[in-house]
Amino acid sequence: MLVGYARVSTSDQNINRQIDLLAAAGVDTRNIYQEKITGTTRKRPELTRMLEELQPHDTVIIVELSRISRSTQDMLSIIEQIKTKGAFIKSLHDTWLDTTDENPMSAFLLTVMAALSQLERDQLSQRVKEGLESAKNHGKKLGCPSTANPQASAVTAMYTGGMKISEISKQTRLSRSTIYRILRSAHTTRVKD
Known part of the structure; x- marks a missing residue:
């Protein structure tokens, strides 16, 4: 078979x-x-x-x-x-x-x-590591963009003040995922919409 x-x-x-x-x-x-x-x-x-x-x-x-x-x-x-x-x-x-x-x-x-x-896989992995190291040496920031932005404290204040994620998103024009990241990094208690 x-x-x-x-x-x-x-x-x-x-x-x-x-x-x-x-x-x-x-x-x-x-x-x-x-x-x-x-x-x-x-x-x-x-x-x-x-x-x-x-x-x-x-x-x-x-x-x-x-x-x-x-x-x-x-x-x-x-x-x-x-x-x-x-x-x-x-x-x-x-x-x-x-x-x-x-x-x-x-x-x-x-x-x-x-x-x-x-x-071939090992060489590819080595090239990626070398590329990342080179980027770091030339001042490039690696990884996800920081959630720190001028609106972070405003987002945290809105949420702790009782505003829903969807309302914060409309008002700040930030994506829901960005808002969640800001709230998680601010160690806000369990995030709910």
Whole structure:
């Protein structure tokens, strides 16, 4: 049986593209395990459930390697679990990832490509860190904008005086989220609208 696994990192991302590709590859949509969770954590309930329910001769289909794992060690561990079940794994985009045959070259390529994938992620992470450090050194402020603004004390006074968030927003023309941040940073008691 063909089994699919689809994952996106955040709830803002759309998983439909992966589901469409898996279905086009012959996976029944009822056999697609899907979740919206980062791939950097190993605690992925749907992945765990899929691995537990795998039967001998099942083939796990993924759209690309990064959907099942974000680290070389984790990916190799997952593939080993699939093999232990007597099942296989195949990637639609990373065509070298196909354990459905006993070709030793596939196992070799799997290890090499996983390492290259990890290297690419590590290099990207390093470039981001270097970019942030450079921005800091050039006086750029990093992170969310400060909620400190000339209206902060007025917002706090309005709220403690009994005004609703919606009324404060209309009067100050600040977004509700900004008002909530101001009130939280002022340590106002539980904020209610």
